[in-house]
Amino acid sequence: MASKKPLILISNDDGITAPGIQTLVKVMKKIGEVVVVAPDGPQSGMGHAITVANTLRLDKSTAFPDVEAYECSGTPADCVKLAKHHVLKNRQPDLVVSGINHGSNSSISVLYSGTMSAAIEAAIEGLPAIGFSLCDYGHEADFSHTEPFVEQIVRQALKHGIPVNTALNVNIPKNSATPIAGIKICRQAHARWQEEFDERLDPNKRRYFWMTGSFVNSDKGEDTDEWALANNYVSVVPCQFDLTAYHAIPQLNNEWELEEKPEMKDKKITEKAPN
Amino acid sequence: MASKKPLILISNDDGITAPGIQTLVKVMKKIGEVVVVAPDGPQSGMGHAITVANTLRLDKSTAFPDVEAYECSGTPADCVKLAKHHVLKNRQPDLVVSGINHGSNSSISVLYSGTMSAAIEAAIEGLPAIGFSLCDYGHEADFSHTEPFVEQIVRQALKHGIPVNTALNVNIPKNSATPIAGIKICRQAHARWQEEFDERLDPNKRRYFWMTGSFVNSDKGEDTDEWALANNYVSVVPCQFDLTAYHAIPQLNNEWELEEKPEMKDKKITEKAPN
Incomplete structure (x- = not known):
């Protein structure tokens, strides 16, 4: 049993022919048995989109020699769902x-990221991701x-597991003359994109826009x-899919005047509609 | 100042011609000055998708008499960004x-919801949503x-505010013979969709899939x-956009053996790459 190779499912959001997934497949093949289910084209910025009102295609791919691979017409989250429930069964x-x-998918970009939505979808399915x-x-x-960083993190994840109901968001600095300083467990920085819209006219004189913008980080914490x-570390943020702002619940319960405050102790339900 | 009507921005994910946004516009017109920026077609299940690799259209709409309204080719999150930075400036x-x-967008569906991504995008922009x-x-x-529930909740939000960095996820039971029991502040239930894929052949004998599935709620909490x-209350969950699983950080720091553990106290950065 101990010698059985781990089964590793790979997806992405840049599409099955993107260079980044090639690197991931290369490293994962050293560690385990690999199955790829990835979008058949770019799906950047798709956030946690899923395909609910349309059909999905899934076809065998020859993108990776000696690797079982499939390309899917859907989003990264679709790919993980199809992989778990159809391909891998x-x-x-x-x-x-x-x-x-x-x-980068650091800070607030985690919300827009198709890469992370694939990982978070897997976490929802109960899989380490x-x-x-x-x-x-x-x-x-x-x-x-x-x-080496991808390999080290994956080996640690396989050895120690990933905290339940979380997926790790790993960002790796750009290659430069300065060696990477190490790997750091972090929190998501409180930052955002400051959008601007570049307004243009098409050849038919109809208006259109390009979204542009700059990243604004007002979070001075050194644990982000x-x-x-910025200090050349690989960042690892454990991300959860329970969005509840627990700290805000007492504030709402105390400040808001709701006509019907349910009495939880005796589970009384007052069957009265508000005005 | 006290008599100045509040400015209310409205968006959705079912598109500007959907019936639900009609109800929202009707109720909001009683409360404030209304501007609508909504998708020009259905965007359900788009999660927090944004349009990064394509152009955006934004055109005046006559969908609502006496209301300043625009239809946008993008996602719900795009609509809010365009509204804030271009339409409303x-x-x-x-x-x-x-x-x-x-x-419904209760429980885990909040992650897939375009409706909630518009609200969360607004919260990221620092707006109550x-x-x-x-x-x-x-x-x-x-x-x-x-x-009456939408009106009550909106009036409370305008009076007391919404906890900073959160957006409220409000779900309202289906109309039935049983009157709605009241409004309840809740946490997101820990539940998920159990997908199945309905495999079919198209007229050219090529395989395609429809995603189907059922909602599985294993969370027995009475605060969800x-x-x-299920008990006929309107549910209100405050949602945050900081996905950090703070409770998981010590676990990762304690269990994982990372070659370089940064020493935060003296901010020493060891300029050594791992093997």
Whole structure:
């Protein structure tokens, strides 16, 4: 049993032909048995979108020699759902990895990230999951320096597990002359994108927009992913899918005057509609 | 100043012609000055998707008499971004409301919900925001019973505010013979969708899938949105956009053997790459 190779499911959001997933497949093949189910084209910025009102395609792919791989017409979250419930069926993956995304998914970008939605979808399904992103948007981004970090993190995840109901958001600094300082467990920085809209006219003189913007980080904490990345660390943020702001519940209960405050102790339900 | 009507921005994910947004506009017109920026077609299940690799259209809409309204080619999150940074510019909305969604967005569905992504996007932008959903998927769903609850919740939000960095996820039971029991502040139930894929052949004998599935709630808590809805309450869950699983950070720091553990006290950065 101990010698059985772990089953690792791989997805991404840049599509099955993107360079980042090549690196991920290469490293994962050293560690386990690999199955790939990835979008058949780019799905960046898809957040946690799923395909509810349309059909899904799933076809065998030859993108990776010696690897069972499928390309899917859907979103990253669709890919994980199809992988678990159709492709793998009774084969339970030991780990789901997503990426390596071409560009950062740190801080608030985790919400917009298809890479992380694949990982979070896996966590919802009860599977240990990690999303990897490289902080380099360049067309010729170099992924080679990420390999030892990806391998180390995946081996730790397989050895120690990932905290239940979380998925790890791993961001790796761009390759540079400065060696990467290490791996740091972080919290999500409180930052946001400050959008601007570039207004243009099409050849028919109809108006259209490009969304542009800059990243604004007002969080000075030294325990954030942004701090870690700015200091050349690989950042690891455990992410949860329970969005409840628990701290806000007493505030709402105390301040808001709701006509019917349910009395939980005796579970009395007052069958009266408000005015 | 006290008599100035609040400015309320409205969006949704079912599209600007959906019945739910009609109800929301009707109720909001009683309370404030209304501006609508909504998708030009259905965007259900879009999660927190944004349009990064494509252009956006934004055109004046005549969907609502006497209301400034725009239809947008993008996602619900795009609509809020365009509204804040282009349509409203220097007019700061006092509240952003999204919906009323045609179907429940309780529990885990909050992650897949375009309705809630519009509200959460507004919260990220620092605006008080509420997403409303009706737990009725029927084509002829009746929204009329939601009006007093929507009005009450919006008036409370304008009076007392919404806890900072949160957006409210409001779900309203389907209209039935049983009157609604009241409004309850809740946490997100720990539940998930159990997917199945309905495999078919197209006229060219190529395989395709429909995603189907059933909702599985293993959370027996009586403080959840699912419990509230099952007991005919309107559920209100404050949702945050900081996904950090804070409780998981010590576990990772203690259990994982990372080669480089940063020493935060003296902020020493060991400039050594791992093996």
